[in-house]
Amino acid sequence: MKNEKKEQIWAFHNEIPAEQMPTWKSRRIKAYGDGMMLVENEFASGETAADHSHPHTQIMYIIEGKIETTVDGETRILGAGDAVYVRPDTVHGLRALEETRMLDIFSPMREDFLA
Amino acid sequence: MKNEKKEQIWAFHNEIPAEQMPTWKSRRIKAYGDGMMLVENEFASGETAADHSHPHTQIMYIIEGKIETTVDGETRILGAGDAVYVRPDTVHGLRALEETRMLDIFSPMREDFLA
Numbered sequence: 001m002k003n004e005k006k007e008q009i010w011a012f013h014n015e016i017p018a019e020q021m022p023t024w025k026s027r028r029i030k031a032y033g034d035g036m037m038l039v040e041n042e043f044a045s046g047e048t049a050a051d052h053s054h055p056h057t058q059i060m061y062i063i064e065g066k067i068e069t070t071v072d073g074e075t076r077i078l079g080a081g082d083a084v085y086v087r088p089d090t091v092h093g094l095r096a097l098e099e100t101r102m103l104d105i106f107s108p109m110r111e112d113f114l115a
Numbered sequence: 116m117k118n119e120k121k122e123q124i125w126a127f128h129n130e131i132p133a134e135q136m137p138t139w140k141s142r143r144i145k146a147y148g149d150g151m152m153l154v155e156n157e158f159a160s161g162e163t164a165a166d167h168s169h170p171h172t173q174i175m176y177i178i179e180g181k182i183e184t185t186v187d188g189e190t191r192i193l194g195a196g197d198a199v200y201v202r203p204d205t206v207h208g209l210r211a212l213e214e215t216r217m218l219d220i221f222s223p224m225r226e227d228f229l230a
Contacts, residue, residue: 009186013196031174031200035222036151038174038198059146059153061218063178071124081128083153085146103176105220107150 037109043096051093058086065100152224158211166208171221173201180215
């Protein structure tokens with residue numbers, strides 16, 4: 001159920017399966033190579049991603065909707081067009097305040113997402 | 116006029132200056148560290164980014180609108196939610212078919228954008 005084609009050039013939204021996540025609506029792995037991975041997530045209002053950390057650098061980007069996110073102990077509300085840079089091994093989590101679509105970009109790629 | 120704060124955690128759209136580009140409407144450097152950089156572009160319908168290449172890996176992601184893009188000699192039309200993975204040193208360019216907002220994500224970061 002994953003888009004496991006490393007360095008595949010074209011990624012059309014409708015051709016990429018949505019994985020249902022334990023605490024949020026869906027995740028789609030859109031594109032990746034060794035150096036980075038682009039993932040799109042959909043949250044229903046009130047859904048959460050629990051606090052966690054990983055050695056990968058991460059950028060979050062809000063496409064539409066609104067989230068409350070905590071990064072390294074600081075909490076902010078983000079809307080469409082806002083972004084967050086999460087340094088390696090930094091605790092972060094979020095709660096959707098509305099129906100939200102957002103991107104997670106990881107560097108290097110999340111090998112664990114393809115396991 | 117650039118968001119030159121490396122590894123800055125919070126990036127609010129309204130606080131980031133838009134740079135007018137030679138052949139398209141605007142570019143905003145949203146977030147970056149050594150390993151990656153997130154850039155948001157706005158194109159008016161008909162505007163273009165000429166064919167070019169660079170040693171950085173790049174992922175393009177369409178937030179809204181529609182583009183025709185050519186990557187390594189192959190041309191496709193992309194809309195909201197579609198993405199493209201551009202390998203290093205691969206020629207790519209695009210033409211907006213509608214008013215379009217899209218993201219460019221680079222790995223490693225584009226030092227040249229901050230020059």
